[in-house]
Amino acid sequence: MRMHNSTSNSSTITGFILLGFPCSREGQILLFVLFFIVYLLILMGNASIICAVYCDQKLHTPMYFLLANFSFLEIWYVTSTVPNMLANFLSDTKVISLSGCFLQFYFFFSLGSTECLFLAVMAFDRYLAICRPLHYPALMTGHLCNILVVSCWVLGFLWFPVPITIISQMSFCGSRIIDHFLCDPGPLLALTCSRSPLMEVFWTIITSLILFVPFLFIMGSYTLVLRAVFRVPSRDGQKKAFSTCGSHLTVVSLFYGSVMIMYLSPTSEHEAGMQKVVTLFYSLVTPLINPVIYSLRNKDMKHALQKVLRT
DSSP states (O other): OOOEEOTTSOEEOSEEEEOOSOOOHHHHHHHHHHHHHHHHHHHHHHHHHHHHHHHOGGGOSHHHHHHHHHHHHHHHHHHTTHHHHHHHHTOSSOEEEHHHHHHHHHHHHHHHHHHHHHHHHHHHHHHHHHHSTTTHHHHSOHHHHHHHHHHHHHHHHHSSHHHHHHHHTSOBBSOOEESSSSOOHHHHHHTBSSOOHHHHHHHHHHHHHHHHHHHHHHHHHHHHHHHHHHTOSSHHHHHHHHHHHHHHHHHHHHHHHHHHHHHSSOGGGSOHHHHHHHHHIIIIIHHHHHHHHHHHTOHHHHHHHHHHHHO
8 A cells, every 4th residue: 555755754544444353363254254144144134024025915015115125225234334344354454445435434324324214214104004094095105105215315325425525535644544344434534634623513413413303203203103002092902003113113222222322422432442332233233133123023024024935
């Protein structure tokens, strides 16, 4: 890798070194095997949900259509980081180019933003199904579903290009080492030649907006859902209503719980080890257990998955 000396004896960076999880060579191979298995399980779990929804006519409803799209999103979300992480486990240099780093940065955060929006749309679907059951088929049409899905993808991918482009044009000096397994804004901004408080504030604002606006919408939707559920006279009716929301609420809690720990306070306040653990949780663990949550708590999905596995 080429390094250019500046007058201040610092180095202008032409690439980065992603430290990942420093350990012995044997440990790196063990981690490679572990994360490779997890990656395969994520791909298989989410692909199974997509196949089940596609193959079973009973699942051709807005709720499962959104779930299939969410599973498709999860596949690409983990793919934006895990293959590079696996390659780094077997690499001696662990180098990632500037362009590769910022492409990963863009896709990881764009897909994460799209996930926030999808969770909000899925909450809206549950609100209509429970609070407006008689009007639900007329309101949540296939056309509206398509519009909502496309809107999530488009808005998610249009949210971060400007700030990421600005950060990519900044000068990076000194150490080229990022003590993380992916290109994260905190470590990247720490490597700039001069601090940019305005950029840090701007990044915090746009990140907070894409986190908080969907989250507040989800909380508002489920507040109305809970109010409607408690008005249901029969206990069986309440139990059925809760079962349709339980999976989604669990997924929202896992994803937002870990993401907010990471991004609600300045990244510099977190130790590098804690950053990695929390990022691993919302970028790898939640996509792994989401298919389990949705399948175990849903009889129709269980039956559809059994049919897929038999074929």
